[in-house]
Amino acid sequence: MELTPEDALRINVLLAGAPEAVRIDESSMTLYALSNKREAKVKLNPNCRDEGYLRKVRETLSSQVLGSPGGYPVYLKRWTRMGQARDGILESLLLLGEPEAVVAVVNAGGITNEIARRAWWVLQSAENARCMLRQAAVVDGDMGPKLAEFLIEFLPFEEEACDQIASVRLVLQGALISSAEKTRLWEKGRHKNAFYVGFLQALPDALPQERPAHPLLESLQPRFAGLLEARNPFALQLSRLLGPAGQAWLACVETVLDKPLNQDVVVELLHAIAAYSAHLPIAGTCITEMDTIAELADELLEGSEVAGTGVAGQLEELLLAVPEARSQVRAMLILAMVNEPVVNPVFSRTDAIGTVMRKKLRPVSGPIQEQIELLTG
Secondary structure (H helix, E strand, C coil): CCCCCHHHHHHHHHHHHHEEEEECCCCCEEEEEECCCCCEEEEECCCCHHHHHHHHHHHHHHHHHHCCCCCCCCCHHHHHHHHCCHHHHHHCCCCCCCCCHHHHHHHHCCCHHHHHHHHHHHCHHHHHHHCCCHHHHHHHHCHHHHHHHHHHHHHHHHHCHHHHHHHHHHHHCCCCHHHHHHHHHHHHHCCCCCCHHHHHHHHCCCCCCCCCCCCCHHHHHHHHHHHHHHCCCCHHHHHHHCCCCHHHHHHHHHHHHHCCCCCHHHHHHHHHHHCCCCCCCCCCCCCCCCCHHHHHHHHHCCCCCCCCCCCHHHHHHHHCCCHHHHHHHHHHHHHHHHHHHHHHHHHHCCEEECHHHHHHHHHHCCCHHHHHHHHCC
């Protein structure tokens, strides 16, 4: 089976004009090409079933562009979605009229703002927008705000909580959206607290809500001012948690933890909690039991050392400076060691959501909420 002579000629002429990107509208059997930001189109005239003819069209494009007559290897789907496409062929992949090739482009680490513009012309989807907004070159270019606007408009139709969280987190980067838009997005979190998780991940120290500093902070801060100047990580983190921004962060965590919708929200919330304390030398441990975490926190307070760090000495300095804040320091240490592994024993035995899930999570959520209460007074 070959292309009709008319289609073969038009496609060859189109490719000879060095187009920037190609897409195929399967419903109307039309091939479009982008050149100098203007569109050209070829109305296809199939001589067999549409599916087989489209395959032949894509094979022709691949043969001309990549020298591969077999067409784009869509069986490499997983590989290309992991960002393994070579940066040097990204422009060529956009000339194949193959949706999976576009996915390879948007996942590539070497994508530029210009290539993002072409890829967006070929195939617009929320997932492609999220992929491109993970790249600094796109965020900093003029495509960044366009993709962010699309994701915000699409949020009401996003069904998966993990996608909602990712979209919110990505659009909050830099100056992609205005302050007013951030406020509107935050207010929507009252009805979908998955949105709050996106804020916790993207803006942990600049949430669009205000809370007063912890009552203890005013009396404590002068006494560990020297430790703050010396960049003692535990003093810095305690000051951060007890300050207005930290109190707002803790209140937001508690709000989400009180009524998470499903397991994805819980896992992403735990990632946000872990990231908040990732700079501490005790973070990163994979512990599956809250009781074990509490025991480790007590050992650290008693002077146990973490290999390769100066944890014991740094904690001792803080406790000597502000001994009355020992319970808050302990709560800080416990939160710093909380991560996704603590819910693995629960989620490995159930796929429950809603009220049932929250009930099964109490052995995890209860102790976390206790630490938050200690830190918020």
